[in-house]
Amino acid sequence: MLIIVTILVLLMIVSAIAALIFKDLISAVIAACIVSLIAAVLFYFLQAPDVAMAEAAIGAALVTGIFVIAVKRTKRFEE
Amino acid sequence: MRKLFVILLLLIIAGGITLSLKEIPFGIPKTKIGDHFINKGVEETGSVNIVTSVVVGYRGFDTLGEITVLFAATIGLGAVIGTFRKNSVNREVEAASLIVYTGCRFLFPVILLVGTYIFIHGHLTPGGGFQGGAIIASAFLLMYLGCSNKRIKENLSKTVEMIGGLTFIAVGIIGLAIGQDFLFNFLPKGEPAELLSAGIIPIVYIAIGLKVGSELAGIIDNLIQKS
Amino acid sequence: MTFLSEYIYYIGAFGLIFIGLYIVLVKKNLIKVIIGLSIIDTGINLFLITIGYIRDGTAPVFSKPGLKANEMVDPVPQALVLTAIVIGVAILALAISLAVKLYKHHGTLNLRKINEQKW
């Protein structure tokens, strides 16, 4: 259990750093989405099913959708 | 230069927080109010899901404030986006393929049903108004992605939103009139773990679900249509 | 090993918060900055939930008979986080709409280039 959690946390931090590094904004958005998804799983491990549901529905689905729309309306690459 | 400065700042904050985290060990027993909610929650609010009884019952005022935050953001987004409606180009949207189209048409009612189930059963199982509302809104997001010719009727969503908000406030005011306290749970609490139990909690959660759902859908609608 | 089991969630939460703060303070692109804000939000939510956790606890839902009240995790942080998530998404949506509009006006999202107003 602890090993799974450790791996998940490391993955989460790595994707947050990826969101920091990527020049392509769509990739950065997807990395942020992965952060949210893993956070939802961690919420579930922490015995918070309500929050896990909310994070998965809002953080991973809706926010990503909104970001993708915004990137499509503006510029895709960071200068 | 800026980066170095920021890293230095973050290190200072990190140091402070690490020192103060020593007071909060991981996995300690519950706090005073948490204990009270778990021991008395079912009895006092009638909801089996204690998180729901905290969100709608004990801290219902926060929830009212929170749907107001979302309402303000929706209106503000409309005000910001809506001002360049006239010179925006009518974007030609490429139609999705038949499989995607049919899939979306098929999934849309199912997702709506799941969302409704989640907020109606908020006091029995994990879930509730926010989660249900968010799922409903994601159904509309799917609809926009798959079937670009479908649109939300703006007046309808406004009306649903208004009904949701008004129901919340009306329930609160009735509680004030009957029990001297805003959001007083004036309905019989019934048998715990039944669908019709917990007094006003299901009503309020349905109102929240409708409001959150229509607001989030409205945000997506505004972003896709008008920007 | 005990260190990990004690602190792994805190490491995750504050790792997210500091990475997010770094993005917000250093990055020039507005969309990147907003992504940073959302990462900070996630980190704070994780931190709040971690505070309420009890070792070997169960979710605070009396969904089936036989669950003991003293083994349940603290429900208050979960309620707070539900509120905080929705507030976060509200700020985010507003920020996105401003970003789209800013791009229409200035043709760039680079915050260092947009400085018409000065002291």
Next chain:
Amino acid sequence: MVNPVLLIVIPLGLAFVVPFFGFISKKIEKFIPFVALFFNLIVSLRLFPRVLEQPVHVSIGGFVPPFGINLVAGPIGILFTVLIALVGFLVSIYAFDYIKEKDQEKYHILYLLLLTGATGVVLTGDIFNLFVFFEILCISSYSLVAYFGDKTSIESAVKYLIQGALGSCLILMGIGLLYGQFGTLNMADLAGNIKSVHSVSIFVPLVLFITGFGVEAAIFPLNAWLPDAHSSAPSSISAVLSGIAIEVGLYAMIRVVFTLFGASSILTFLMLLGVITLLIGELCAFCQENIKRMLAYSSIGQIGLMLFALSIASSYGITGGLFQLVSHTLGKSLLFLAAGYMIYRSGSMNISSFEGMGKRMPYTALAFTIGAFSIVGLPPFIGFPGKLMIVKAALFEQEMLYTVLIFFILLATVIEGAYYFRVVQALYFKEEKNTQNQKREIAPLSILIPIFILTGFIVVIGIYPKLITDVLVSSASELLNRADYIKSVMP
């Protein structure tokens, strides 16, 4: 029996139904904020006598604190509520004719939500609830700053939003740290548990709170957003933002420092910060050519002065600070409203374009002059007793530090006088360059009425400061007597 919760709930309900009135007729919408704030004004004035005897406590949902959320309508809360309702009511009259853009409905909803959020912040007794209402206030002000949708307003809204959102994150983090240690969210309960701020685990949340609320209150060095935001918003909104929003930020900060933490050791630091804020605000205002930016920088200066007075932490000092707060709310709202109409007529925000306005728009120019004199602190206007009280309170302490700081404050007042007189001089003693537009234009009634009422308050309270000093003294004692507050909420 009037319940203070109505002050928050009724305006919220009305804000939710504005679209419904929009379905009937677009013309009714603009009267909704007017009605809601008039209701608030009446209710809060009716609560006033009762509150002065004893603070009114209301719990939500029938759950006693610390389990439920409670509202604490003490003297200071009701004082703020009356101010918010009064200024909001007058500005809503002003907006009848001033707001003519397309999305009027959204303007009125957001305006109402802004003031409701402010009311919630000053009434609530729960730290997380305070955060939620604070977010309502912030989000509606972000969107109202961007209301015109032109280049500058979007840019300043973006700056404001990023800094404000960072501030909210810090506040939430502070709430998390406090909850983790004490397991409660009620402010009185928390205050009862916090004995001293010298341990790191309590000092860190305190710093987080001060930083977070300091962004909204525009304390140096967190004030970079304010001049842009206040100058590019519609003038009616600038009046509310300068008159109410930053004061509510200051209130939240002071409430946290005094009641929640009882942190007397940090007050000297806050005092120095206040004087620095004052000097920087006034010096920057002196260099401005744009009238709204000048007024915005002057607001920064005034906030610094209030912070200085409040952190003297004697009864006299806090009374002076609150008096200054009231006078700034009335005076700065008046200045923004009057300036807004003159800008509307002349079409430019440059001070030089105001030359000769004294002849063209005599009433508005006169009101502007009175407001400016009041802010500078000339008798017989409301600003004079406020500044006098602050100076006296500081001298009363008889310490070297205070004497030095008073010197800086007087210096700042001189600078302030200089740039306000420059505007007044432009209004009256300079000939207009283009001679075509010489005829007198009387502003519409909906613009003149709020300006006149505000001017009336400034003059009347300036002549009889006794009218409000009693209320301010009991507010000050509410802030200073932390133990009483704790006892009254948690018996």
